Amino acid sequence: MQLAWPAPGRAWWTVAVLTFTYIVSFVDRTILGLLIEPIKVDLSLNDTEIGLLAGLAFGVFYALMGLPLGWLADRTSRRGLIAVGAALWCAATAACGLAATFVQLFLARIAVGVGEAALSPAAMSIMSDSFPKERRAAPIGVYAAAAAVGAGLAMIVGGTVIQLVSHRDVFELPLFGEVARWQAAFILVGVGGMVLLPLLATILEPVRRNELAAATGAARIDRFILEHADFMVRHYVAVSFYSVVVYAVLNWVPAHFIRVHGWTAGQTGLRYGIVLLLFGGAGTVLGGLLSAHLGKRGVAQPAIWITVVGMAVAGPLLAGAGLANDGWSSLTWYAPALLFMTLPGGTAIQVVQEAVPNRLRGQASAIYYLSTSIIGSTLGPLSVGLLNDYVYEDPLRIGSSLAIVAIVIAPVTSLLALSTRAPFARLIGQQATA
Numbered sequence: 118m119q120l121a122w123p124a125p126g127r128a129w130w131t132v133a134v135l136t137f138t139y140i141v142s143f144v145d146r147t148i149l150g151l152l153i154e155p156i157k158v159d160l161s162l163n164d165t166e167i168g169l170l171a172g173l174a175f176g177v178f179y180a181l182m183g184l185p186l187g188w189l190a191d192r193t194s195r196r197g198l199i200a201v202g203a204a205l206w207c208a209a210t211a212a213c214g215l216a217a218t219f220v221q222l223f224l225a226r227i228a229v230g231v232g233e234a235a236l237s238p239a240a241m242s243i244m245s246d247s248f249p250k251e252r253r254a255a256p257i258g259v260y261a262a263a264a265a266v267g268a269g270l271a272m273i274v275g276g277t278v279i280q281l282v283s284h285r286d287v288f289e290l291p292l293f294g295e296v297a298r299w300q301a302a303f304i305l306v307g308v309g310g311m312v313l314l315p316l317l318a319t320i321l322e323p324v325r326r327n328e329l330a331a332a333t334g335a336a337r338i339d340r341f342i343l344e345h346a347d348f349m350v351r352h353y354v355a356v357s358f359y360s361v362v363v364y365a366v367l368n369w370v371p372a373h374f375i376r377v378h379g380w381t382a383g384q385t386g387l388r389y390g391i392v393l394l395l396f397g398g399a400g401t402v403l404g405g406l407l408s409a410h411l412g413k414r415g416v417a418q419p420a421i422w423i424t425v426v427g428m429a430v431a432g433p434l435l436a437g438a439g440l441a442n443d444g445w446s447s448l449t450w451y452a453p454a455l456l457f458m459t460l461p462g463g464t465a466i467q468v469v470q471e472a473v474p475n476r477l478r479g480q481a482s483a484i485y486y487l488s489t490s491i492i493g494s495t496l497g498p499l500s501v502g503l504l505n506d507y508v509y510e511d512p513l514r515i516g517s518s519l520a521i522v523a524i525v526i527a528p529v530t531s532l533l534a535l536s537t538r539a540p541f542a543r544l545i546g547q548q549a550t551a
Contacts, residue, residue, distance in 0.1 A: 123323050128247040131320045132256045135240045136263045138203060138317065141310045142233045143267025144274060145210040146175060148306055149226075150368045151275040151386055152299040154375055159297055160219055164512060168502030171368040174223045176494030179230035180487040187238035187483020191476060195239035196322050202235025203313045211307030214300040215293070230490075238483040245470055245478055246323040253470065254412070254420070258405015258463035265397025265459050268367050269390045271306075276386015278302040326475050338480040341473060348472065348540035351533060353488045356465045359428050359530040360493025361500065363458060365522045366435065368498040370451070373515045378444030388448060396452045400427070400459030408464050418538055420464035420471070425535045427460030432527025434458075439520035447516070461534075468537075472544055497522070 122128070149156075153167050162170075189198055209228030216222035244256050279298050288301040296304065342349045374385040404423045411419035431454060438450035466485055473481040504518035505511070 206232025214303030269394025272390030364497025
């Protein structure tokens with residue numbers, strides 16, 4: 118019996134709530150980037166330690182918890198799983214504002230990562246069961262755009278909070294007492310995120326579907342990946358190393374404007390935040406829409422082509438932004454750079470969703486985020502910190518460090534993504550004839 122798909126209005130409301138949830142998660146994970154300078158001063162940290170806080174503390178545990186939580190997403194209430202994760206990461210973000218040492222802040226960042234690991238595997242599974250295959254590109258693209266939108270809002274919100282309290286070294290908050298400006302930003306953002314919980318109660322889980330259930334005999338995600346390693350492993354590796362560039366940009370560009378170009382945190386939050394919000398968000402949505410449009414026009418593997426082009430063009434543009442002579446020139450470079458950098462945001466995960474059977478989608482998504490987190494969110498922030506401290510030995514060379522990461526990694530990952538076209542075609546062909 119053919120199961121009816123959810124009504125379009127209900128399906129898109131689900132996408133809207135999940136996208137807003139993802140936006141909040143990115144605000145909570147990336148607001149650290151705007152607060153690097155005061156945190157360094159108050160806690161006496163160097164750039165390498167900041168890189169560990171931005172990457173390792175969050176990324177490793179976000180990645181490791183993704184697997185068991187992805188497994189749960191395939192077997193239990195996906196909405197409930199997301200709600201529990203949201204409550205944890207919001208509370209942990211507020212706890213970052215109470216940290217007085219590197220270790221305390223490190224532990225709070227770990228808890229943020231654990232909570233956020235519950236979101237995307239469950240959200241991808243819900244959306245895949247809410248739309249037929251030919252209509253999935255747009256909602257997945259909208260959801261993926263939340264990464265850039267959330268990062269942009271983190272800059273704007275964080276900059277606004279710092280600007281509001283800039284006339285005082287400490288800030289008085291109910292229940293929390295006197296806290297520094299950077300601590301106030303963490304606390305206000307974390308507590309404010311709790312609005313997610315009643316919103317998540319308004320969405321319904323769609324019926325789990327069995328598309329492609331007979332396409333392969335693999336009953337476990339590890340067996341499926343091994344059987345189709347020529348595509349699955351290659352795709353995971355390409356996206357994971359490309360995410361090194363993405364996370365380096367998300368975590369270090371604000372410090373670049375503040376240190377090198379002399380902008381205040383408030384100016385950086387507003388100016389760079391708006392550019393990141395508009396161009397980064399537009400890039401991911403545009404990637405999904407272009408993929409859907411090209412697919413309707415008969416272009417084979419449009420999601421892979423969008424991924425390849427985005428990676429190839431983003432590298433030189435990001436390098437130009439890092440090496441620009443003044444803040445406004447750098448910001449001008451960042452507009453197109455962020456647009457192309459985020460084009461693969463939805464298409465790269467869309468390819469995974471198309472390649473695996475329904476019953477493995479949560480786990481496949483978890484492994485996708487596992488690989489991008491362990492490699493990307495760990496090495497991205499850390500690579501810039503290490504280059505600053507041990508290669509250039511100058512914190513003012515942060516733009517050069519960002520340029521090296523972008524120009525070396527992005528073109529290589531683009532070529533690797535291009536090489537997945539043939540094995541992907543074979544995999545889809547096997548499914549069609551199974």
